[in-house]
Amino acid sequence: VLSMCGLAKEHTQARDQEKNPWHVTISIRRPGRGFEHCKGSLVSEYYVLTAAHCFTIVDKAEEITVTLGENQRFEVAAVRSHPLYQIGKLKDRGISEFYDYDVALVKLAKKVIPSVSARPICLPCTAGTTRALRKPHPQTTCRNHEELLLTIGNVPSFFVTDCKHEDVQAKGLSRKTVKIRNSEKKIGCEADAKKASQYVNVTDVSQVVTERFLCTGGADPEVDPNTCKGDSGGPLIIPKRQRYIQVGVISWGVVDVCRNRKLPVCETGRNRHEGFPAHARDFHINLFKVLPWLREELRDEGLDFL
Numbered sequence: 001v002l003s004m005c006g007l008a009k010e011h012t013q014a015r016d017q018e019k020n021p022w023h024v025t026i027s028i029r030r031p032g033r034g035f036e037h038c039k040g041s042l043v044s045e046y047y048v049l050t051a052a053h054c055f056t057i058v059d060k061a062e063e064i065t066v067t068l069g070e071n072q073r074f075e076v077a078a079v080r081s082h083p084l085y086q087i088g089k090l091k092d093r094g095i096s097e098f099y100d101y102d103v104a105l106v107k108l109a110k111k112v113i114p115s116v117s118a119r120p121i122c123l124p125c126t127a128g129t130t131r132a133l134r135k136p137h138p139q140t141t142c143r144n145h146e147e148l149l150l151t152i153g154n155v156p157s158f159f160v161t162d163c164k165h166e167d168v169q170a171k172g173l174s175r176k177t178v179k180i181r182n183s184e185k186k187i188g189c190e191a192d193a194k195k196a197s198q199y200v201n202v203t204d205v206s207q208v209v210t211e212r213f214l215c216t217g218g219a220d221p222e223v224d225p226n227t228c229k230g231d232s233g234g235p236l237i238i239p240k241r242q243r244y245i246q247v248g249v250i251s252w253g254v255v256d257v258c259r260n261r262k263l264p265v266c267e268t269g270r271n272r273h274e275g276f277p278a279h280a281r282d283f284h285i286n287l288f289k290v291l292p293w294l295r296e297e298l299r300d301e302g303l304d305f306l
């Protein structure tokens, strides 16, 4: 049972890390400029999935630390960004940041021993996800996974943010429920990308919102919470009968709801700050669109890709 993916403790008294045993924080030391932090998810014994934009081409593995929960620290053996990720690709068209293929895999220097607070999340198109969805193996295909997970409509999903609980000063992990706009609302969701300060002179939104992105956020039918820059690299998760499958990696957003605030406050149920505009959307790399890269990089991890 230790090899099962996407299994977590559900009872309310469980610790944050037991409820989200795949949640990692990635700290990158920038000489002279302190630390930069991103989030990530444990996807196998050695690998963490995150966003490529968390790293620069000069970052070395020695400068990166991966923390699982409060105290399990890991050194890093290697960082492998998606080969098609190129943040400066559209510079000559006045688009300073381009996040297409914004995914990376961080190989840990030592194996993670599975436990109640350290367990991988399920990835699409693996046998583990077929089991998590209680479907027959090997009859169930990758296409079936996509149909079962990314159904047409507003798909309920969540991301996890670390925040300061209002009462307790202690930091905590809070799940933020959002809807993946996978319907006629997808167009409106994507159109709001132009409201991002970096994209004001974008004429055609498909220049920055490519096929690789899932779109969340907005106020219809109810207000969805938004990401902060510090949430970059974290997983976008679909819960299915108390099993958890990652379908996206948090890449970028239109409004940084945490700017000039240390940590967002964990308000249950409400947006982190009241009254963020309906055009505050978030964009995540759709893992179904980077499968060849995932299979190749994780081929020796025993994940049994379909």
Ligand SMILES: Cc1cc(Br)c(Nc2ncc[nH]2)c2c(Cl)c[nH]c12
Residues within 6 Å of the ligand: 053, 097, 196, 198, 227, 228, 229, 230, 231, 232, 250, 251, 252, 253, 254, 255, 256, 257
């Ligand atoms: C998660 C996340 C990452 C980045 Br990079 C942001 N910055 C940005 N988005 C567009 C261009 N640059 C934001 C914002 Cl803003 C909100 N959430 C973000």
